[in-house]
Amino acid sequence: MAFWSCSHSRAAAPAEPEKFAPVAAAAPAQGRRIRTTGTVEALRSFTISVPRISGQQQGNLTLTKLALNGTKVQPGDIIAEFDHTSQIKSARDAEAKFDDLSHQVEQKAAEHQSNAAKRAADLAQAEADLGKARLEIRKGPVLSELEHLKADEVLKNAELHVASLKISIPAHERAEAAELQVLKLQAERQKLTLMRLQGDADKLVLRATIPGMIALQNVWRNNSMGHAQEGDQLWPGNPLLRIFDPSSMLLQLAVSETDGAILRPGAKAVVHLDAYPSLTFSAHFDSASPVASSALGSPLKTFTARFILEQNDPHLLPDLSAAADVDPGN
Template sequence: WLDVGRGAARTLAATPARRLAVVGALLVLGWGAAARGRGNGAAPTETAGTATTERRTFTRSLRLHGIVEAIRSYTVAAPRLAGPGLNSLVITKLVPSGSQVKKGDLLVEFDRQAQIKTSLDRQAEYRDLLEQIRKKEAEQGAARARDETELQQAENDMEAARLEMRKNEVLSRIDAEKNAQALEEAEARLAQLRETFALKRRAAEAEVRILQIQRDRASGAMRHADENAGKMSIRSPIDGLVVLNTIWKGGQMGEVNEGDEVRAGVPFLQVVNPEAMQVRARVNQADVPHLVQGQKVTVRLDAYPQAVFAGRLKQVAAIGVTSGLSQKVRTFAATFSIEGGDAKLMPDLSAAVDVELLRLPDALVIPRDALMFEAGQAYVQVRSGGGFSKRPVKAGPMSDHEVVVESGLAAGNVVLRRARAGGAGA
């Protein structure tokens, strides 16, 4: 080829007819070389790559996305306090998020000054009411003694009037009428005193009862204030990791800090056991048949891409829920246990779960983009000499990126990969 080229160059200075003949010969030789190249197989282009077949373990997996949650945890909420007007509490001490705590360690402390003041106020009120009741009972005792003396005197007057009535037979008519009138007046006075004293006793009992009710209320308020003061400190019932929840505060979502107000009953903190965590994910109904309890999975945290954890499928919900986009598509909740523990495992982190659906050891594997089809027959382009030749193969299980070749290739063969749009193949 080089000699022909040099000869052609020397003849370029010849006549125009000879020059045209030489150019034609060069074109024929170039076409023949290209034809020989096509006959041996297409050579890889700049936008195509190659891959070497190898035997190794082939796996096919299903990727799911879910949220990390604790299996064993303790939720801390702002305590609900007894008594009116106690809707929010101010945090004075708070364990930072991510802290390791032991059972009995202080987690959070709220301002207890209001509870202490309420307890002291109710205690003073309670003692004052006790004194009022004692004084009222003493006054009523003295009044009762006076009333009983007056009542006894009225009874004596009535008995004396009756004795005088016995003398009426020997007295004049006028004196007899006077005695009868005196007896009538004595009986009327006695009846009036008895009725008046009964009303006075009921009124006195009502006054004391009112004070007793006020005393009991003050006692209850004092007891509630003491109990509320005891709720101002919350300690951890378990060993674990502190995780602060995101709550609505100050017009936006955020974690609580010391000095913040928290409404009663709002959960704002968790103590989780990082040694027992799981991932809860949703599975499309089409993928549910591929899941079996106990399947091995690999868990990766979106926040920590380098962190990889082994796990297993715990369970799949028996009832699915419809999607908001289509009533025909259902998803099922699935939980995956995470083996081992790590400080990075915290609730509410997003995670990817790869469920191993198939494992084939010692399989001959090629990239999926190296497999091509023609008239229903799978084939690959195998390096042969200076080019590539088409070779039929039998394809086995596939994943998103790889395919198992059951026959037609051997380990070490170099196969051509389809060109990727916009660049060279890997």
């Protein structure tokens, strides 16, 4: 029986695989609309962070002044200030030390000039004495032997004195030049320290860089997230606020990968703000990410699309959630 079962299985013909007709991908139908969600953002914005102070190892900065949320500003307007008492005190001390070193350089230069003039006078006097000694030695035939020996000794001493001065004067000049250069380098280094401290004090006064409106950012304060307030201790580098131009706003949408074909030039969108359900705005397609992406651990992929809002309304503010009905157009 076992032999018959095996031979029967080998004799059976293999079944042919089933054939399936290819199915073409369905194109989006004309007039088909999709609804998706996103957030309102400014087309032009600039983020202001808590400044970083050079040379600061650790610690935070105390906020002493902050513009109100929604304030309209122009370039150069002060929008925030931090406590800069320490920087101003250090800058004043550095300035006093720099002035002292500058006076030392001037005093040392004047002293070296006086010493150079004195050495030049000593050399001139030594050369005059040498010339006088040479004249005396020429009187040898009329001088006694003792006087001749004295004149010869005076001549030798004069020659040695002149030679010694000619060797020592350049050495003194090099030493004084090096001493003066050391003081100049110390003054220059102190000047750089002063400039750094003054720059640190200027960094603690934040000014607007573009015209627009202020939107305060959420920061970590008092064991919770919220807008910064005067007197808060803030860590350098943390975002403090954002300046945006309210005259040009856009809508950032997340469109599913299956609806990506609707994102094309000419696409329109009807926008509804969640915070103001009665308001409706229109927008047109501007751009989209070339590749769909997904969040970590999620199998759903979406395209990031940007639609430019066509109206200018004070209700359009950054980070507002919105729903949009997207129409592919013609």
